[in-house]
Amino acid sequence: MEKGLFHAPEKEIPGSDCMAAIIGYREDEETFNQALKSYLQAANCRFVLVGIDGDDNEDQYMFEIFQKVFPERSAMVHMDTPLVDLALELSASLPESQNKEDHIISLCVREARQHLERSKVSLHDVRYLCISQPHMHKKGIMFSSFIFSLLITEIYGLEWIWSSDSDTIVDPDTLSSTTSVCASDNAVGGACTTLVIHNRSDNLLTRLSAAVYLSDYYLARSSPSSFGANECQSGPCALFRASAIAPILLRWYTQTVWGKWMRVNEDRHLTTLLLRQGYNVLYAADSIAATESPPTLRRWLLQQVRWARAVHVESFYAPGIYVLQHPVLFFNTVRREIGGILIPLTIAIYALTGRTARPVPGQDLVQRLLITCGYLALRNPYRPSRWAEWLWLLPGQVLYNISIQGIQFWALMTMLDGSWGTCMRGSAEVQADATGVSSVDSAGSGSLQSSLESGLLTQPVSEEKRSRVKLRAQEIGFFVLWIGLVIGAIGRVWATTWYGFGGSMATLVAFACMVPTWMGMSWWMVAVAN
Known part of the structure; x- marks a missing residue:
């Protein structure tokens, strides 16, 4: 796998120190090892916290990797009960008051301090800390990690928390360059970095996915960030101001939409709450982190659907932020939501009936691609050294722009579906997922081995x-x-343009194309897709 990144470390910038919080669950061993190692050289990173969402036998290898990568000045703390359970109990039992949420978070921080004392761990003596709890879900381990992070930032006098995933590798200057973008402006509540794919050479799909990140990711964040209204701090590469995140932590976890608790939009909802408080959220384009792209089409689709559901939920959840933030945020949201409905419906109606509102000239699509390539070549901080990587841009855009229309529409129709979709990357989890059984969506602790033993x-x-x-x-x-x-x-289009067919003949050609496609894709869905 390609694990190298792209910059030499820059000179440290005063006032941009931070801590890093990495969370994971049954990660691929080599990926997790490389991810943790990347923090050994991270400039301006004063403390590394690793949160592992699981304490079964199948999770032990992650603790061993932590100890192997950080053999000195490190410690491990296990919690029998996740901190969020304490927070929810307090929320239910304490009377309503203006400072209730702040009080609950303070009590959770005190509980974290007591966990350290019971484990005889002094934060002054360690630089690397691993916390673990019974398996819940990503949001549960994020809550615990944030609580410990608030304690660590208080003790170390830090203002910034870098939050990342167990499959993400950072450059030596990723953290320092990101915090330097934010540190001089008290109105900034957080930022995210540029993301690239470190496993792009795995197969055709990962190469195409890397090309999508190269174009779509940069363009989608650059425009709103110029007005301080970046609407998503991606989970693998997010930076938060500790004083900004403490007041919103409980309401972030307990978010409900139409009575349904949400957990698949954890990164976007944190950003939404920061924007609602009036903070600016930036995109640190010159800072780069490398994450992993799903290596199979099914898992890639499930990931994209989960992200699209989060986009729709947050687009409708807090309309008040459009008044607080620059109009470009509202414009982007309206364009995305209307397009997510009209484009798929237009294509479906045309395929089935031949009716269309307005044809899209092919030259428009070509010009869009050329403008995108030119802009990226001039402005994107990550410019591949090999022209072969740029050549993947066209097929990558074809894959993404065809797939995303159906994904956006389906995600809108099912946006309250809280299933995570993709399995973890540990070998046992991947095997179970391929068989049709996975613990990815379990809400509590549970062992994969118990599933095996129960048949x-x-x-x-x-x-x-x-x-x-x-x-x-x-x-x-x-x-x-x-x-x-x-x-x-x-x-x-082929029948009407090249052969002049119309009416029922063109419809016959369309169905002659659709039916075999549905049959072949159905076979792939059942027999091949993993």
């Missing part, structure tokens, strides 16, 4: 096959339908 992975073939078909249809059935409609639309 969940050795059920009769017919029952297993029915379960797999149902699961795959729920997960990616929309994509099968969408690709068929796209192929049908292309077939209709």
Whole structure:
């Protein structure tokens, strides 16, 4: 795997010290090892906190990797009860008051301090701390990590918390250059960095995904960030002001939408709450972190659907932020939400009936691509040294722009679906997911081994096959339908443009394209997709 990044470390900038909080659950061993090692050289990083969401036998290898990477000045603390359980109990029992949430967070920080005392760990003597708890979900371990981070920043006199995932590798100057963008402005509540793909050479899909990150990620964040209104601090590369995040931590965790508790939009909702408080959120374009892209199409689709659901939820959750922030934030939201409905419907109607509101000239698409490439070549801080990487930009844009229309529409229709979708990257989790059984969505502690012992992975073939078909249809059935409609639309364009067919003949050609596509994609969905 390609693990190298791109900059030599810069000279340390006074006042830009921070701590790093990395969270993970059953991560790929080599990826987790490389991710932790990258913090050994991270400039201006005064403390490293690792949060592991699990304490079963299957999770022990992550503790061993932590001890191997940080053999000195390190310690481990285990919590039998996640800190968020304490917070929720206090929230239910304490009377309502103006400072209730602040009081609850203070009590949670005190509990974290007591955990350290019981484990005989002094934060003055260690620089690397690993905390663990029974398995919950990403939001649960993030809450615990943030509570410990508030304690650490208080003791070390730090203002900034770098939050990242167990599959993300940082450059030596990633943290320092990001904090330097924010440190001089008290109105800034946080920032995120440029993301690239470190496993881009794995296969065709990861190369295409890397090309999408190269273009879409940079362009999507640059415009709103110029007005201090970046709407998402991505989970792998987010920086938060400690004093800004403390007051919103409990309401972030307990967010409900139409009575349903949300957990798949953890990074976007934190950003939304910062924007609601009037803070600016920036995009540190010159800072680079490298994350992992799913290596299979199904897992990539599930990731994109989860992200798209988060986008829709946050677009409607707090309309008041559009008054507080620059109008460009409102414009981007309206354009995205309207386009997410109209474009898929237009394509579907055209494929099925031949009716269209307005054709899109092919030259417009070519010009858009050329303008994008030119802008990236001049402005993107990460410019690949090999021209071969730029050549992937066209097929990457084709993959993304075709897929994202169906993804956005499906995500809007199912935006309250709280399933995480993608499995963890540990070998046992990947194997279980391929079989159709995964603990990825469990809300409490649970062992993969218990599933094996109870026979969940050795059920009769017919029952297993029915379960797999149902699961795959729920997960990616929309994509099968969408690709068929796209192929049908292309077939209709081909029939009408090149052969002059119209009416029922063009419709016959469209369905002749759609039906085999649906059949082939259905076979892929059930028999191949992992």
